Amino acid sequence: MKKRLFTGIQSSGTLHIGNYFGALKPFLEIAGDYDSMLMVADYHALTSLKDPEAMRANIINVVKDYLAVGVNPADVVIFKQSDVSAHTELAWIFDCLVTVPFLQQAHAYKDKIAKGLEANAGLFTYPMLMAADILLYDTDVVPVGADQKQHVEYAREAAAKFNNSYGETFKEPKEIIMESIATIPGTDGKKMSKSYGNTIPLFGTKDEIAKAVMGIVTDSTGDRPEHVHAIHKLFQADGDLLPLYEEHKGKYKHLKEALIEDIERMVAPMREVRADITDADVKTVLEEGALRARAQADAKMQDVREKIGVRI
Ligand code: ADP
Ligand code: TRP
Numbered sequence: 619m620k621k622r623l624f625t626g627i628q629s630s631g632t633l634h635i636g637n638y639f640g641a642l643k644p645f646l647e648i649a650g651d652y653d654s655m656l657m658v659a660d661y662h663a664l665t666s667l668k669d670p671e672a673m674r675a676n677i678i679n680v681v682k683d684y685l686a687v688g689v690n691p692a693d694v695v696i697f698k699q700s701d702v703s704a705h706t707e708l709a710w711i712f713d714c715l716v717t718v719p720f721l722q723q724a725h726a727y728k729d730k731i732a733k734g735l736e737a738n739a740g741l742f743t744y745p746m747l748m749a750a751d752i753l754l755y756d757t758d759v760v761p762v763g764a765d766q767k768q769h770v771e772y773a774r775e776a777a778a779k780f781n782n783s784y785g786e787t788f789k790e791p792k793e794i795i796m797e798s799i800a801t802i803p804g805t806d807g808k809k810m811s812k813s814y815g816n817t818i819p820l821f822g823t824k825d826e827i828a829k830a831v832m833g834i835v836t837d838s839t840g841d842r843p844e845h846v847h848a849i850h851k852l853f854q855a856d857g858d859l860l861p862l863y864e865e866h867k868g869k870y871k872h873l874k875e876a877l878i879e880d881i882e883r884m885v886a887p888m889r890e891v892r893a894d895i896t897d898a899d900v901k902t903v904l905e906e907g908a909l910r911a912r913a914q915a916d917a918k919m920q921d922v923r924e925k926i927g928v929r930i
Contacts, residue, residue, distance in 0.1 A: 621758040623652035624791070626659040626699070626751055629680030634817035635881070636802035636810030639852055642687045644796050645761060649694050655755060655911065656684060658698040658904075661706065662748065665741040666730075681900045686821070686892035697907030699751065704915035708750035711926065712776045713743050715783065720775075721745065725768055749773035753788040754915045761794040784925040802852065805834045807845045818849070821889050824882055831878045841867040846874055853880040 625645065633642070645656075658677055667673055677698060689696065699705050721727070724745050731737050740747075745768075752760055752773045760770050770793035777788035801809050804816030811817070818830040836843040842863055850859055850873075866872045923929045 620651070620653040622756055623649065623654040623759050623761065624657070624752050624755050624757040625655075625761050626657045626662070626748065627680055627684075628659045628663050629676035629683075631676075631812060633683050633820040634810055634812065635820055635849070635852070636804065636817065638687065638820050639802050641763065641796060642684065646688055648761065648794070649689065652759065654693070655695040655697070655757075656689065657751060657911075658696075659748075659751070661699045662744060665738060665744060666735055677904075678897055678900050681903060682892055682895045683821070685895055685899075685903065686888050688888075691903045691907065695907050695910045696903050697911045698904055699747075701904065701908035702754075702911050702915050704754055704912070704919045705747060705750045707919060708754060708922065709743065709747040711922065712746040712749050712780070715779045716746060716776065724772065726765060745769050745772040746776060749776035752791050753777050754918050755911070756789045756918075757791040758789065759794050760791050761796050764795050767793050767795060780922075787921060787925060803845060803848045805830055805845065807835060807848070818881065820885065821892055822885075823889075824878075824886075827881050827885065828878045831874050831881070834874060836870045843870045843873060846870065846877055850877045850880065853877070853884060 649656075658680055660673065660677055663673065663676065667676070681696060684696065685691070721742055727742060727744065730741060735741065748769050749772055752770070753776065760773070762770060770791060774790045777790045780788055804810035804814060805818065806814070806816045808814055808816060819826055822830070831846075831849075834843070834845050834849070836845060847859070847863065862876060863873065866876075920929075
């Protein structure tokens, strides 16, 4: 029996190669070792996204992205949170077990408020919805970025609180921190991030990718354009790059063109796959995923309702 892996994704617009190497590729690499579930966290997104058109588009796009990079819905259960009502139901039960001061300690909440996000009650209780996501499926491992580590701790805490009050019901999950791999630098050498405007798009056209690569900031001091090389290393082993960078010392344009070709070689097939995935395909995947998720979540909720005494 494989162990259960569960993770949630909040679609956050157009993916860049930092997202690919930092999140999607590592997910692909471990998903097969586990009985894996991938959930689109649309109700979590609702804490900050109030535009229905954007919500719909984001859900569809994020599923297309994951399918295009090679997540196979026959192996990985792909579903969306709002399709399985047990998530919000269990979140409520957890809300009634944890205290306000406990939730007030959440870093992610404090960070979001500091950034000026509205302090709505959903944002505040966000960790308990995430705990419900994870705990409904007897999850063993949760691959997340370092920023989500505390939320997995909160899930463990919720499980322990429930188990202490009502008897052994939930498994305590462990996080797998995906940030152990290096931070992918952007076109200015800082962390690639959509908020810094230094990204190379993952599913961009060749022209868009070329434009981003040509915009990589190069220093004029050394022979090797470090920012180009740092990104290039993701696409070819460093040793293989050495002769190229030796031969074309100081010829930044040539090296950038070589990088464009290497990115294109990896990205073009995924871009083609993505273009062929229709909205209807996404709906089918999500419907089938929801059926599989619901079967397990509903069974768990039967037990939970029984234990808390609302089933008479
Ligand atoms: P952004 O910084 O562009 O807003 P997100 O915060 O939406 O990206 O990140 C989504 C996922 O991609 C996270 O798991 C994050 O760890 C990963 N990721 C984002 N940027 C990078 C990067 N430059 N290097 C490695 N991983 C990254
Ligand atoms: N909060 C996570 C993020 O912002 C997304 C998420 C929601 C999640 N539910 C989850 C991640 C459950 C792991 C497990 O990235």
